[in-house]
Amino acid sequence: DTGVSQDPRHKITKRGQNVTFRCDPISEHNRLYWYRQTLGQGPEFLTYFQNEAQLEKSRLLSDRFSAERPKGSFSTLEIQRTEQGDSAMYLCASRPAGARDYGYTFGSGTRLTVV
């Protein structure tokens, strides 16, 4: 297993366009998390899944943000009608369920630039 993979690494988009990012977690990890990291700040929790169930989504930044994990494996994060303020690093992390103290494995992130 090569760890948590995120694609693409970089995305430049025009304001108003929709973007979608993909995350492939470690295969035996059934919990998957999305975070946003802006310059000079720590990562900010957005949402998480246990298998295909999205157990927390109240922290998604607006209704333009949505996430899916349809088969309990990879996940996608979509931002509709992007704004310049959406420019940030989007991080994915995974861990086994029931192992809160295990530590989260992070991917390298997708850097979004909205122009």
Next chain:
Amino acid sequence: GNSVTQMEGPVTLSEEAFLTINCTYTATGYPSLFWYVQYPGEGLQLLLKATKADDKGSNKGFEATYRKETTSFHLEKGSVQVSDSAVYFCALSESGGGADGLTFGKGTHLIIQP
């Protein structure tokens, strides 16, 4: 709500100096505490963790002790190297129910000069 406060950076030290990066937290329950490190151009890597009061996490010469009485988890290393230059994040994970995500501090940029 939960929060984590870290000392402001950048912190610049000479090689072989002693390092302390302060971290304090606010949490409603009994959190687990973590230090993550982010090297330039890379993702976050778990450096060390502690799950209950008075636990000491350690890895690669770094140490941090979970101090419930002072709500702190300061990161220390006795002799830093140039390769330790990175951004360090303190984080907590709340026990019990809730969102189950990590709450991070803003990060401390560490620069080690040869």
